[in-house]
Amino acid sequence: MDLLHAFVLPELGVRGAAVRLGAGYREVLSHQPYADAVGRWLGETLAAATLLLTGLKFRGRLSLQLQGGTVLELMYAECTSEGDLRGIARVAEAANDLGRGFDVAAAGAVLAITLEPWQRGERYQGIVPLAGTTLAESLEGYFAQSEQLPTRILLAADGELAAGLLLQRLPAEGGHGAADADGWNRVEHLLGTVAPPELLATDSELLLHRLFHDLERIARDPVPLHVRCRCSREKVADVLRRIGREEAFAASHTLGHAEVVCEFCGRTYRFDPVEIEQLFHPPVGPSSERPQ
Ligand SMILES: [Zn+2]
Known part of the structure; x- marks a missing residue:
């Protein structure tokens, strides 16, 4: 140890x-x-x-x-x-x-x-x-x-x-x-x-x-x-929000999803287009529709 x-x-x-x-x-x-x-x-x-x-x-x-x-x-x-x-x-x-x-x-x-x-x-x-x-x-x-x-x-x-x-x-x-x-x-x-x-x-x-x-x-x-790395899906989501909707979608074009790899620990986080859309328009209540 x-x-x-x-x-x-x-x-x-x-x-x-x-x-x-x-x-x-x-x-x-x-x-x-x-x-x-x-x-x-x-x-x-x-x-x-x-x-x-x-x-x-x-x-x-x-x-x-x-x-x-x-x-x-x-x-x-x-x-x-x-x-x-x-x-x-x-x-x-x-x-x-x-x-x-x-x-x-x-x-x-x-x-x-x-x-x-x-x-x-x-x-x-x-x-x-x-x-x-x-x-x-x-x-x-x-x-x-x-x-x-x-x-x-x-x-x-x-x-x-x-x-x-x-x-x-x-x-x-x-x-x-x-x-x-x-x-x-x-x-x-x-x-x-x-x-x-x-x-x-x-x-x-x-x-x-x-x-x-x-x-x-x-x-x-x-x-x-x-x-022990402190990276998380929530922190990666914040990064994607910061780079903006357009850039986040552009990043998903090749693979069909945006992929972010943590430099420290190598963990991979994937966001598909539906999840990317949600980053910028989070559901606000039970009645909100999930984008198709
Ligand atoms: Zn990490």
Whole structure:
């Protein structure tokens, strides 16, 4: 099972999270024919979205969206506090630069973190400046700048597994021994010993034990993660209403029905001409006639 482990290391004044995605990651990749490099970046983005969720103080959704890169046109991953995960990537048609690295593919893109509480509170969006050569470096820079909290993030993915580890210094007023000036240096040192192959190959619990076995570690219950799409026939109907009656009918000409495939999960929604007509003239009562 894919699990998200959140924990605090009180002696170091550090909070952290570790994740390793297998089945969920492979399911996301199965919905689109991604090039290897794109599949790896999408895996890192999925892992990152789950790690960042652990800092959330409310129930809701966190999404990471990179948009408008010269090669990487879109990369999106979201995770909810219920552990529902989904993601997608899109590259430019003539993309043949994938071998030159994430920073080249993402050049020119805007990367945003969006937090959406289910209930009270405002939607929040932060723009993450692209920095260094990896997604992890950009996110580290964002936290250092926006929250003034030293943060280290390791991400790795290989098309089968996607894994990540996040460590962040707790704000000083937390009192959890944050005064320990050596604590953060120790974190840096420990993380320096973890190479991407180890991150991918090692179960999260085992990795945390290896790194922190001589420290007190307060762990929260792990959050099970599932790929779950929130698409629905009603949402697709809204899309068809927005594109307009004429366009919706035009879309149904070839097949005899309009067909909408969800990019995230591959589910197909079909609307025949009678159903399309109903979208624009919904029956208002028992006496209304169904168009022939
Ligand atoms: Zn869907």
